[in-house]
Amino acid sequence: MxxxxxxxxxxxxxxxxxxxxxxxxxxxxGLTTSDPAHLGxxxxxxxxxxxxxxxxxxxxxxxxxxxxxxxxxxxVARVGEDGDSEAEVARNYIESFLSHMRALNLKRVxxxxxxxxxxxEIIEMIEALIEQGYAYESNGSVYFDVTTFxxxxxxxxxxxxxMEAQGPEDERAEKRHPQDFALWKAGGVGPEEIEEHRxxxxxxxxxxxxxxxxxxxxxxEGRPGxxxxxxxxxxxxxxxxxxVHVAGRDLVFPxxxxxxxxxxxxxxxxxxxxxxxxxxxxxxxxEDEEKMSSSLQNYFALENALEEFGPDVLRTxxxxxxxDADQTFSEDAIQEAGERWERLERAYERAVxxxxxxxxxxxxxxxxxxxxxxxxxxxFATAMNDDFxxxxxxxxxxxxxxxxxxxVDDHDEYDYQGLAGAIEAFEDLGGDAxxxxxxxxxxxxxxxxxxxxxxxxxxxxxxxxxxxYDRADELRDRLGDFGVxxxxxxxxxxxRY
RNA sequence: GCCAAGGUGGCAGAGUCCGGCCUAACGCGUCUGCCUGCAGAGCAGAUCACCGCCGGUUCAAAUCCGGCCCUUGGCUCCA
Numbered sequence: 001m002x003x004x005x006x007x008x009x010x011x012x013x014x015x016x017x018x019x020x021x022x023x024x025x026x027x028x029x030g031l032t033t034s035d036p037a038h039l040g041x042x043x044x045x046x047x048x049x050x051x052x053x054x055x056x057x058x059x060x061x062x063x064x065x066x067x068x069x070x071x072x073x074x075x076v077a078r079v080g081e082d083g084d085s086e087a088e089v090a091r092n093y094i095e096s097f098l099s100h101m102r103a104l105n106l107k108r109v110x111x112x113x114x115x116x117x118x119x120x121e122i123i124e125m126i127e128a129l130i131e132q133g134y135a136y137e138s139n140g141s142v143y144f145d146v147t148t149f150x151x152x153x154x155x156x157x158x159x160x161x162x163m164e165a166q167g168p169e170d171e172r173a174e175k176r177h178p179q180d181f182a183l184w185k186a187g188g189v190g191p192e193e194i195e196e197h198r199x200x201x202x203x204x205x206x207x208x209x210x211x212x213x214x215x216x217x218x219x220x221e222g223r224p225g226x227x228x229x230x231x232x233x234x235x236x237x238x239x240x241x242x243x244v245h246v247a248g249r250d251l252v253f254p255x256x257x258x259x260x261x262x263x264x265x266x267x268x269x270x271x272x273x274x275x276x277x278x279x280x281x282x283x284x285x286x287e288d289e290e291k292m293s294s295s296l297q298n299y300f301a302l303e304n305a306l307e308e309f310g311p312d313v314l315r316t317x318x319x320x321x322x323x324d325a326d327q328t329f330s331e332d333a334i335q336e337a338g339e340r341w342e343r344l345e346r347a348y349e350r351a352v353x354x355x356x357x358x359x360x361x362x363x364x365x366x367x368x369x370x371x372x373x374x375x376x377x378x379x380f381a382t383a384m385n386d387d388f389x390x391x392x393x394x395x396x397x398x399x400x401x402x403x404x405x406x407x408v409d410d411h412d413e414y415d416y417q418g419l420a421g422a423i424e425a426f427e428d429l430g431g432d433a434x435x436x437x438x439x440x441x442x443x444x445x446x447x448x449x450x451x452x453x454x455x456x457x458x459x460x461x462x463x464x465x466x467x468x469y470d471r472a473d474e475l476r477d478r479l480g481d482f483g484v485x486x487x488x489x490x491x492x493x494x495x496r497y
Numbered sequence: 498g499c500c501a502a503g504g505u506g507g508c509a510g511a512g513u514c515c516g517g518c519c520u521a522a523c524g525c526g527u528c529u530g531c532c533u534g535c536a537g538a539g540c541a542g543a544u545c546a547c548c549g550c551c552g553g554u555u556c557a558a559a560u561c562c563g564g565c566c567c568u569u570g571g572c573u574c575c576a
Contacts, residue, residue: 248576395523
């Protein structure tokens with residue numbers, strides 16, 4: 001069974017064949033460290049994480065690089081608000097991004113390169129471009145001449161003469177063609193540029209401008225352009241040609257297009273071989289700011305969403321639409337994701353509990369359960385190999401959930417091997433491949449809470465046996481106030497929270 | 498204007514590349530039954546789509562071809 005991926009470069013879904021038989025080189029255009037991460041970023045992260053996980057699942061060793069853009073005028077505009085200098089603002093946001101990534105249960109990537117650490121490589125690449133006639137200096141800035149690169153536009157499928165000008169108005173005079181883009185910008189950051197992005201609470205633009213970093217270069221003091229960094233960093237850490245480049249669809253043009261041009265002009269080699277673009281996350285009522293409810297606005301900040309819904313519900317939500325499709329965030333949609341995740345988690349927990357109190361040497365065999373496990377594994381792999389179809393993969397897992405419930409409901413004696421197989425499938429496919437955290441990690445506080453809840457439930461059972469249902473219901477309601485849901489069953493009360 | 502992606506049940510959202518297992522998946526919602534002191538969870542089942550419109554190809558089309566209508570995104574910072 002071969003993996004197929006849709007490639008923006010060719011516009012087709014094609015068999016995936018990495019450069020090396022056993023390794024995949026993967027790059028993701030990361031964030032600019034000027035604003036808190038939101039759900040849209042998280043969606044791209046999670047889907048990239050699942051790509052990473054699936055590649056490993058099918059046997060590849062994945063080398064995963066993801067940059068942070070820590071030089072940018074928007075970062076300077078946050079000085080006085082999120083830090084005292086451009087570097088400090090960047091550092092603070094990087095710290096917060098990394099902690100969000102951990103919270104989302106993303107696999108750790110191999111390198112998180114930053115622009116500030118790669119200025120020499122950037123300069124080297126620009127020099128090579130000038131030398132080869134692809135770029136030119138103008139007033140201490142350097143621009144890429146788009147007319148010199150024949151294939152310019154091949155990623156976004158556009159013609160140079162039909163494009164609009166790139167870059168701000170005041171740059172135009174320095175450029176040969178309006179579509180040319182900056183590789184290096186002379187000087188620091190002007191107060192006017194800062195003013196454009198500045199919030200009320202931030203330091204005055206003049207003050208902030210003082211903290212903007214500049215770097216020495218053959219063309220004088222200046223700062224790297226936005227696009228060149230990804231070319232320089234990916235080449236440094238993955239080589240001239242690498243396998244997979246992931247980015248949000250909004251970056252196809254001009255950012256990714258420019259990356260291709262710079263890199264391929266410099267090296268004469270193909271840049272990324274497979275371009276995967278993630279769909280945009282929209283918010284209900286997005287087009288009209290007024291219409292977007294305040295709660296949605298609130299949850300759109302990743303930090304709040306993580307706290308409110310947790311990583312597994314967010315993951316379920318994100319994978320409910322295939323990675324390259326756009327998705328809409330709404331109260332109903334996140335609610336549904338919560339229900340789906342709970343259904344999956346409950347089935348897993350039920351399988352674990354059932355397997356716990358059954359003799360491992362039992363000869364009981366439930367054909368329905370066992371064939372469903374096999375069908376699930378097969379359907380799951382088929383779905384994932386078909387351009388990472390997470391929605392179908394999840395559906396397969398939910399079919400297994402049904403089979404587990406059926407088995408436990410309908411049998412007095414359980415099929416140990418079947419249950420073990422189901423648990424393994426949940427952990428293997430849901431846990432390893434999709435990144436869910438079944439069971440969660442129980443720390444000391446959680447354990448104490450469990451013991452206290454069980455104590456209350458014991459009392460409640462006594463009341464029930466005595467026929468004091470009012471009292472029993474009150475105890476259940478009180479637990480409910482703390483977010484603990486109690487469910488009675490033949491085997492006694494169960495609870496979750 | 499240019500480029501791209503879409504229009505599938507009450508909602509959400511797969512399937513469209515490789516036409517027939519699609520009488521359209523998984524789930525949410527609603528309803529019925531089982532279970533249950535009640536509730537929840539679970540199970541069984543039901544409800545709900547002729548897949549934007551028109552035409553064509555084919556034994557056969559949500560899936561291929563042509564035309565039309567509509568929506569969204571990118572082309573300025575953006576995952």
